[in-house]
Amino acid sequence: MSISSTDQPTTPESGPEAAPVKPASAGTYRLDLDGLRGIAIALVVAFHIWFGRVSGGVDVFLVLSGFFFTGMLVRRSDAGAVGVPATLKRTLRRLLPAMVVVLCAVVVAAVVLMPHTRWSDIASQTLASLFYYQNWYLALSWSDYLAADPSVSPLQHLWSMSVQGQSYLGMLLIVATVAWLCRTAIRFGSARTAVRFPILHRLGPGGVLRVALAVIFGVIVVASFCYAAHGVSTQQGWNYYDTFARAWEPLAGALLALAAPYVHLPSLIREGFAWAGIAAIAVCGWLVNGSSVFPGPAALIPVLAAAALILAGSGRATSDQPMVNRLLATRPMVKLGSFAYALYLWHWPILIFYLGEVHQRRAGILGGTVIIAVSLVLAYATNRFVEEPLRIRATPTLPARARILAGVAVSTVGVLLLASTLAWQWTNSANAHAVGELDPAKYPGAAALTDNALVPRAPMRPTVQEAPADIAYPTRDGCISDFDTRTVITCTYGDKNAPRVLAVVGNSHAEHWIPALQILGEQHRFRIEVFLKMGCPLTVADDAMYKGQHNPDCRDWSAEVLDRLAAEKPDWVFTTATRPADNGGDEVPQDYVDVWSALQDRGLHVVGIRDTPWLRRNGIRYRAIDCLAGGGNRVSCGMKRDDALSPENPAAGPAAAFPNLHLIDLNNAVCEPDQCTVVEGNILIYHDEHHLTASYSRSLAPELGKQLEPILGWW
Template identity: 75%
Template sequence: MSLPSTDQPSPTAPDSDPKAAPVPSPGSGAAGRAPGAYRHDLDGLRGIAIALVVIFHVWFGRVSGGVDVFLVLSGFFFTGMLVRRSDGGPVGVAATIRRTLRRLLPAMVVVLAAVVIAAVVLLPHTRWSDIAAQTLASLFYYQNWYLALSWSDYLAADPSVSPLQHLWSMSVQGQCYLGLLMLIATTAWLYRRGRPMALRVAPVRRVLHSDSIRGVTHSPVTRRVLRAAGPQGGLRIALAVLFAVLAVVSFRYAAVGVSTQQGWNYYDTFARAWEPLTGALLAIVAPMLNLPKLIRTVFAWAGIAAIVACGWLVNGSAVFPGPAALIPVTATAALILAGAGLATAGQPSVNRLLAGAPMVGLGGFAYALYLWHWPMLIFYLGERHERAAGALGGLLIIVASFVLAYGTHRFVEEPLRLRATPALPARARMLTGVAVSTVGVLLLGSTLAWQWSNGAKAHAVGELDPAKYPGAAALTDRALVPRAPMRPTIEEAPADIAYPTRDSCIADFDTRSVVTCAYGDPNAHRTIAVVGNSHAEHWIPALQAVAEKYRFKVSVYLKMGCPLTVAEEPMYKGQNNPDCKDWSHDVIERLGAERPDFVFTTGTRPADNGGDETPQDYLDVWQALSDRGLQVLAIRDTPWLRRNGIRYRAIDCLASGGNRLECGMKRSDALSPVDPALAASDDFPNVHVLDLNNAVCEPDVCAVVEGNILVYHDEHHLTASYSRSLAPELARRLQPILGWW
């Protein structure tokens, strides 16, 4: 979802182009060509798009295509304004940025402030750091990159999702606005300076009127194009060519990204750029066309049908902004072309319906509605601890969002956007501006202060006194647990992570190459290779302690979100992860060549219906390693914190007042009665199964604190401190298999 731009000529908007053509009122009967006329139908299209976005988010958990509609419209309106302005002189970069921010920031600041206040009141303080980080990312328009780095799932509307996650599209649009502004301003400056000369319209006209192509230049189409292009025709033609080339490049980039790295691709500004560039191209080309009535009618009906159906036709989060996004983009283009150059009364019936008062009114505060609906949804789900709002809950969310959006539009946006009138005195505008500015300064200051103070508290925990902090020994050896404060603390926990992540020895989501490091005794002749994703990684602190004691080397071959696989289409968060396939192939080949004594990797994962399982893909990996004569240590995965299918962090629960048992989960929900890898390994004599969950869980519950040590630093990864406490038990389990001590 992106900002519903208001950059089209309007008799009431202060940002109107003074050179725009007079605007016929809706239904005035003026059906002739009006190239600069206000497009009431596109205001209505904004209303349809925002309605679809909200409905699909609240009730269906799908992407509706509304984001793509708004990106095209934004490119269309913004470019049209800049090109019209360039007809009379400089574009005015500084003035345009100032006016654009004046439209965007007030409502954004109000919503961000409300979210921060709600987070302080409703969320545990362990969530505040991420809210603060995303607040800053939203204010400075890099939220999409913030989310791209974590591959956040935009459709995961549950209490664990950020109430600011939807603002990624605002960042994309802000970046595209800046790019279009600089592109048009630079091209216009070059045109005025006469460099390159080919941009001047006179040479273009001389070529077009030469004898060699006189027949072409005398055609009605060419005359219409030249007439529509106006005195700045050379500039507009140059911009159209430039936009078309850049749009094709961006589209190809997005198409590749769908199949190689969709989690990143979805938020990538460069992958999204072709959509506003399409709108920008239409802003120049549409006035040059005079389509027959029948074609306009077909375009209008096909366009609105495709926009309404888009959310059902494709799973947008998995394929946008790749080729599938042509559905909402071309549909929007069709509706733009259907009404181009006509007053409202002369447009096709679909466009006239969109220009009706209800749709235009909804489109008027679409921006504010978009800002409010997602936080309302997330906070509602968080308070009710549910994954879906339901029919009645969804209706309440939508009504509340409408009320807040209307209030924001009426009392914040309009006073700062419209010029002073008797109904809107200058004093009211000034007070609104001062109030919003004050809120913005307080918001920025508080989030920066929180980020600084929280960053100072988060750090890895060093070696703990085993007498005061027995950790896993409290379960395996019935060690005495004295009264002592939990370590790592709630503030320390996020930084108490496994060593490879700390040492940059794990390939991240965007790294295709194999990254490897050595732990334990790097000069030892015996080696255990730890292979897979972060759930193999979090055993490194325990393996490090064992390896140092018994003199063997631990080599790591790790990649985030990628358990070792031989699958043709490995998935991560429901999306294709082809890098994982290629990375796994290279790792398996390297293991076959380097021949470590044992390969240590996970042997199970959580099952969707509770308990755990050993999927077929794991068996295929065992077979590939067996074919290379490699011995495998398959360790049972530790429990993932889930409640009613919703993931949660131990530190959030503890910060909310829960205790070690209340914040844990039933063992029967996390683990099957018998390790599923045992039966699966019967056909693989080279596979040795390890299960240390009796050192993590009690007989009936998997608590989040054992032996005064916090077990998890997030939803499902062991803290480095607890992993180290597992070393004695891990050594006992490894001894009969390895025979090295």
């Protein structure tokens, strides 16, 4: 990725004009940008470990990547041809070895330190990282990148490497294609064309290539920037990882690679650019909450800051650059930049495994210092013994044997890594399946709490392997709008021919009652119409949020659902009435009360069900299956009831103002008097951190029927 220290002279084209124009100082090696790369990654590491924020360093890194890579491609074109296969080989040789080593270490650490219930996701993300589609994997699941905690994947940070790899491939294909077209057009251009367009022959293939690339990249930058700006306000969870939204950042660096050799700024302006650039990079993480607004317009802060530092030192020898650039070009900064890539790869998994072992959300000063020290040592070793032997040609200090040994070692590790992850995915997929009807004599489930049913000795069902597939029916059937789907999706359950209608409305916590309602609907002949969207309880708020991010799709989806409910007039609307409070217990957000008012204004009768407990410790979510697989039991993997639920239903007070609203609470069928366990009546309650398994939901049908009967009056 670094700019080459030499350029081959451009061959003059025959014609009426002089030799092609060649940019000044095109081959000057930018040591200061090596140092800037090190500073950018150092900020990423510090902000991840100590502040739980996005620093903007990755955005700087993407700009520099585009600058280095495009400069290299254009110089190769000047020397003859870009060479797509050779460039791909060189790029993969530079990027993959360190990646393979880190991925292998993460897989080994996951096997040793994590319960086997998490291995499947680690295997999936290993493959996604290895083949550079990790960003899409995370976008599809809308993973939370606000801060590190033990529930976060140790490979989540590799989304940026996937964006970088995809950007490299796109830029390589564009430059190679445009270079070939330019050479072909000039080679076969007629004399008349030379007279009519003399500028083409004066510029020569290299100059024409630069102009053409500037136009193409400029158009893509504008389109990508507008797309990213729109995505911030519509689907930021997807937008953050989207390659198309991120494309303008590396392409901004590409445009700088094309333009910088021609830019000659006065000394005073260069000094101002340098100081402003480094200051903006240093404070960017405090100025904006990057995970909520990048790569939209707010990302102009780190991108323009990187551009300012690139332009400040452009066309100048190191000794003649601004003071900031000279400091960045000092040996310690350049050395840090040399293993910045490896440092980025190592720091995040070490942080996540550390937090998992100490069961905390933050590393603290001492813990963070240890993490950084270990990361630096591993990054240096990876750079010294893996990256350099495979990137640098054999020398007396680096014999060919070292290159061969490093290549064989990394290749062997890579093959074993790929084979093991594929094998695990193949074998594990056979174990994940929904559980069928369970014998109530062996598996009383909720009846053990509500009716003191006898609980015989029997293996827990679903098992920890079966649980992830034992989900509510709408998700299984594609009848719930996902995080990035605005469309209202409806499906019918229960007795599909019954005249009486219960509309189940809201998010996945309304959805997980469908298995129980399905039984009641078939028994008592009523139809269930679902209006569900992930992460979206029904809302009338203008600024709907999910995981701290704007979620306008939820607002628009809710507005359409309210209109449809008003038009279709179901007999009853079933939705959640509470949610967990950040400081423990549960609560009724004001938005829920506003929704009750909106439903009442539309003449709708509402059943509001109190939400079930969410598994959390120290504010950190955890899965019951992970805890059980790690050696915990039904009690130790659960929560104290006082931590999960308030002493009284918090919806009771505000609900008194709404005669159309009737409350029900089934938490006595989920929790014991003092404890909310994760297994009752031999049935696992949760398939993840907070959603009921379909099996346990079905066991709740009798109690749900008892509480609904006096309200609905249908049986």
